Amino acid sequence: MSDLTLAQMAQQVLTTADGHEKTKLSRAHAARWFAARKAGEVIEIGHANPPLRPARPEKPELLDPRDVPRRRPGSPEGRKAILHAVAHIELNAVDLHWDIIARFTDVKMPIGFYDDWVKSADEESKHFNLICDSLKSHGSFYGDLPAHAGMWRAAEDTVEDLMGRLAVVPMVLEARGLDVTPGMINIFRQAKDTQTVEALEVIYAEEVAHVAYGSKWFHFLCGRHEQDPKDVFHALVRKYFHGPLKPPFNEEKRADAGLPPDFYWPLTEDDAVS
Numbered sequence: 653m654s655d656l657t658l659a660q661m662a663q664q665v666l667t668t669a670d671g672h673e674k675t676k677l678s679r680a681h682a683a684r685w686f687a688a689r690k691a692g693e694v695i696e697i698g699h700a701n702p703p704l705r706p707a708r709p710e711k712p713e714l715l716d717p718r719d720v721p722r723r724r725p726g727s728p729e730g731r732k733a734i735l736h737a738v739a740h741i742e743l744n745a746v747d748l749h750w751d752i753i754a755r756f757t758d759v760k761m762p763i764g765f766y767d768d769w770v771k772s773a774d775e776e777s778k779h780f781n782l783i784c785d786s787l788k789s790h791g792s793f794y795g796d797l798p799a800h801a802g803m804w805r806a807a808e809d810t811v812e813d814l815m816g817r818l819a820v821v822p823m824v825l826e827a828r829g830l831d832v833t834p835g836m837i838n839i840f841r842q843a844k845d846t847q848t849v850e851a852l853e854v855i856y857a858e859e860v861a862h863v864a865y866g867s868k869w870f871h872f873l874c875g876r877h878e879q880d881p882k883d884v885f886h887a888l889v890r891k892y893f894h895g896p897l898k899p900p901f902n903e904e905k906r907a908d909a910g911l912p913p914d915f916y917w918p919l920t921e922d923d924a925v926s
């Protein structure tokens with residue numbers, strides 16, 4: 653039995669620096685939450701004081717995106733770099749999902765909101781470890797290469813705006829993952845790296861739900877405030893996301909996730925200025 657509230661559990665994950673420790677704690681808290689839900693026990697949501705930026709290990713070194721060296725995807729070094737970048741994204745995603753739980757406890761939400769993000773955080777923790785296993789078979793590890801410093805920016809920009817957070821994190825950034833993952837799977841399939849192909853397929857399948865949770869709760873809040881979801885989405889993405897959305901889009905998976913084309917096409921370069 654733990655006496656922690658859900659917000660306190662989230663804060664513990666956010667303040668744990670090491671990736672393996674962080675994901676272990678994340679999975680343990682998720683298991684605790686779902687065991688309680690199944691048993692009909694109540695874990696309070698509570699309130700916490702999440703850090704503006706989550707604790708991070710000393711390595712990888714975080715660089716400006718322009719300074720992260722580019723490698724050819726066809727080479728073994730290139731594939732290692734892709735895996736390292738994905739591990740970094742997954743670790744950030746673990747924190748993003750716990751952060752949305754801990755950050756917005758002043759907004760009264762149904763318990764299903766918490767179920768969805770705890771489940772997502774648990775899955776991201778699994779994704780991080782799957783990719784770390786792949787990195788290991790490439791003779792590497794998380795921290796071996798520099799990583800992108802900009803990953804937390806969307807969280808900081810939307811620290812006071814739950815709808816903005818939903819619009820930019822699951823509905824823009826995680827939806828982007830749906831667009832690029834099939835190409836990544838191809839790269840590893842061509843290299844006959846079955847372990848990575850299987851890991852990426854798990855990630856690809858589970859990420860659809862994360863985008864869908866974003867869309868679901870975004871629409872829920874629009875309904876609460878009697879706002880038009882498409883207009884609000886466009887306004888919030890233009891406010892918090894820097895730059896246009898980039899096609900090609902995975903329209904089929906985006907549709908599965910509750911993102912219709914008129915949400916994202918008007919935010920591409922050609923349409924953005926109108």
Ligand SMILES: [Fe+2]
Nearest residue numbers: 742745776779
């Ligand atoms: Fe993920």
Ligand SMILES: [Fe+2]
Nearest residue numbers: 745826859862
């Ligand atoms: Fe995700």
